Amino acid sequence: xxxxxxxxxxxxxxxxxxxxxxxxxxxxxxxxxxxxxxxxxxxxxxxxxxxxxxxxxxxxxxxxxxxxxxxxxxxxxxxxxxxxxxxxxxxxxxxxxxxxxxxxxxxxxxxxxxxxxxxxxxxxxxxxxxxxxxxxxxxxxxxxxxxxxxxxxxxxxxxxxxxxxxxxxxxxxxxxxxxxxxxxxxxxxxxxxxxxxxxxxxxxxxxxxxxxxxxxxxxxxxxxxxxxxxxxxxxxxxxxxxxxxxxxxxxxxxxxxxxxxxxxxxxxxxxxxxxxxxxxxxxxxxxxxxxxxxxxxxx
Amino acid sequence: xxxxxxxxxxxxxxxxxxxxxxxxxxxxxxxxxxxxxxxxxxxxxxxxxxxxxxxxxxxxxxxxxxxxxxxxxxxxxxxxxxxxxxxxxxxxxxxxxxxxxxxxxxxxxxxxxxxxxxxxxxxxxxxxxxxxxxxxxxxxxxxxxxxxxxxxxxxxxxxxxxxxxxxxxxxxxxxxxxxxxxxxxxxxxxxxxxxxxxxxxxxxxxxxxxxxxxxxxxxxxxxxxxxxxxxxxxxxxxxxxxxxxxxxxxxxxxxxxxxxxxxxxxxxxxxxxxxxxxxxx
Numbered sequence: 168x169x170x171x172x173x174x175x176x177x178x179x180x181x182x183x184x185x186x187x188x189x190x191x192x193x194x195x196x197x198x199x200x201x202x203x204x205x206x207x208x209x210x211x212x213x214x215x216x217x218x219x220x221x222x223x224x225x226x227x228x229x230x231x232x233x234x235x236x237x238x239x240x241x242x243x244x245x246x247x248x249x250x251x252x253x254x255x256x257x258x259x260x261x262x263x264x265x266x267x268x269x270x271x272x273x274x275x276x277x278x279x280x281x282x283x284x285x286x287x288x289x290x291x292x293x294x295x296x297x298x299x300x301x302x303x304x305x306x307x308x309x310x311x312x313x314x315x316x317x318x319x320x321x322x323x324x325x326x327x328x329x330x331x332x333x334x335x336x337x338x339x340x341x342x343x344x345x346x347x348x349x350x351x352x353x354x355x356x357x358x359x360x361x362x363x364x365x366x367x368x369x370x371x372x373x374x375x376x377x378x379x380x381x382x383x384x385x386x387x388x389x390x391x392x393x394x395x396x397x398x399x400x401x402x403x404x405x406x407x408x409x410x411x412x413x414x415x416x417x418x419x420x421x422x423x424x425x426x427x428x429x430x431x432x433x434x435x436x437x438x439x440x441x442x443x444x445x446x447x448x449x450x451x452x453x454x455x456x457x458x459x460x461x462x463x464x465x466x
Numbered sequence: 467x468x469x470x471x472x473x474x475x476x477x478x479x480x481x482x483x484x485x486x487x488x489x490x491x492x493x494x495x496x497x498x499x500x501x502x503x504x505x506x507x508x509x510x511x512x513x514x515x516x517x518x519x520x521x522x523x524x525x526x527x528x529x530x531x532x533x534x535x536x537x538x539x540x541x542x543x544x545x546x547x548x549x550x551x552x553x554x555x556x557x558x559x560x561x562x563x564x565x566x567x568x569x570x571x572x573x574x575x576x577x578x579x580x581x582x583x584x585x586x587x588x589x590x591x592x593x594x595x596x597x598x599x600x601x602x603x604x605x606x607x608x609x610x611x612x613x614x615x616x617x618x619x620x621x622x623x624x625x626x627x628x629x630x631x632x633x634x635x636x637x638x639x640x641x642x643x644x645x646x647x648x649x650x651x652x653x654x655x656x657x658x659x660x661x662x663x664x665x666x667x668x669x670x671x672x673x674x675x676x677x678x679x680x681x682x683x684x685x686x687x688x689x690x691x692x693x694x695x696x697x698x699x700x701x702x703x704x705x706x707x708x709x710x711x712x713x714x715x716x717x718x719x720x721x722x723x724x725x726x727x728x729x730x731x732x733x734x735x736x737x738x739x740x741x742x743x744x745x746x747x
Binding site: 174176177180181183184185187188189190191192193194195196198199202212265266268269271272273275284286287288290291293294295296297298299301302303304305306308310312315342345374395396399400402403404405406409410420423424427428433436437440443444447450451454455458459462463 | 470472473474475476477480481483484485486487488490491494504546547549550553554555557560562566567568569570571572573574575576577578579580583584585587588590591594609610612613616621624625628645646670673674676677680681691694695698699701702706707709710713714717718720721725
């Protein structure tokens with residue numbers, strides 16, 4: 168496409184979405200970073216300016232580090248970060264444990280079945296995420312479906328406490344994010360050459376051994392992509408822990424939102440966001456590498 | 467090749483895990499009892515929650531607002547996302563390409579609270595500096611939704627274009643077609659299905675969003691997910707079950723129609739290309 172590469176309209180075509188993303192995606196992070204060094208005050212907006220202006224010239228820059236110091240001294244924040252990382256990691260692991268066999272079975276079925284099953288996996292994704300999380304309240308409550316069924320069957324004699332537990336949050340996250348694990352895994356497993364497994368079988372490898380030595384290593388890019396697609400947003404998850412989770416241990420997304428809405432402390436909320444981004448920057452960059460390779464490998 | 471019993475059992479259990487909650491929610495939407503999870507066999511099934519839902523003014527107004535926001539956001543996201551997809555798939559190397567690609571993939575995984583907070587602070591700062599956008603409301607929600615949904619459109623378009631090689635476009639260029647003509651006669655028809663599914667994806671994401679909207683919405687503009695979220699935070703309520711059932715049915719119908727349509731388009735295109743090959747021989 169030499170002609171297109173030199174055409175005069177080209178810079179304009181690139182500039183339009185570029186400008187949009189710089190203004191609405193990149194600049195906002197700079198603003199969050201800036202405000203995280205501001206002092207809170209009772210006004211609108213509720214933070215002090217960083218630069219003091221005198222006679223139209225910047226006279227002094229006031230960087231206020233107390234927001235960050237506060238995050239490290241109050242145990243609430245550290246424990247919320249650690250808890251969020253743990254919840255995201257455990258949920259990602261469960262997504263993998265449940266999603267991998269499902270994907271494997273789909274990738275090994277006939278083409279008609281494959282399309283039907285993939286549609287069944289994606290279909291819930293198109294219905295409301297919020298309502299799917301809500302559905303679990305009805306199942307997990309003390310007088311919910313699960314407890315009623317178990318009581319009626321005589322398995323238990325007193326209702327189990329399932330709501331507002333770690334378990335409920337894991338279930339909510341795994342349930343909502345499972346398609347994000349399955350789809351990249353499927354894109355990977357589908358490409359495997361079946362003759363590799365035939366060769367392994369011919370050489371006397373049992374199915375399990377062939378799986379561990381051939382399929383599993385080949386599917387690592389899919390595992391990485393799917394895991395990051397679950398793990399990164401799960402760390403900052405807000406809706407699921409708010410509806411299903413514990414009240415004595417908050418996740419960091421909830422802390423950020425409480426700082427912002429309930430305490431109206433925009434600088435601390437910004438500092439919480441910046442620390443979360445620092446935690447996630449390595450996984451996000453890894454995801455970008457995997458994603459770029461995936462999209463460019465098909466050319 | 468056959469898969470083992472292990473993975474097939476896993477598939478069945480996994481699908482049950484995905485569908486049992488939705489089915490249970492749908493069943494209980496016909497339950498007479500206010501206690502959502504206790505089946506009142508004597509007076510069920512009933513449609514009373516559907517009646518109360520459809521006469522609930524705030525919910526209907528919020529739903530109408532959400533539809534308009536999602537349609538506007540999806541349209542904006544398709545325009546911008548399609549350009550990004552084409553630029554990344556077809557424009558070759560240029561300065562700042564890595565940054566563009568990073569700004570496109572990062573929103574796919576960015577936690578919603580961070581996106582919401584950063585966009586709100588942007589809007590507040592902009593209002594201070596240039597007086598626009600004045601206050602928060604429908605406009606700021608749409609701008610925010612365009613920004614986080616356009617990445618999904620871009621990825622859909624990019625992977626669709628990656629599936630075709632550039633020879634068709636190159637041939638048209640060699641024959642003297644201008645870039646605009648190449649785009650409208652070749653690239654656009656190739657990616658029309660991807661544009662359609664990108665629009666639907668963006669619409670769904672916007673329609674569904676509660677976290678980003680909560681940050682950037684003004685006091686006067688409440689979208690449907692915001693209403694549902696504040697309702698279900700207080701516990702289960704049966705008319706939400708009715709709402710969920712309606713949404714599942716609409717989505718299932720929509721997917722059925724679109725998959726029939728996609729199949730028809732693919733079939734027609736295959737037939738046309740076979741005819742073209744036959745005509746050349």
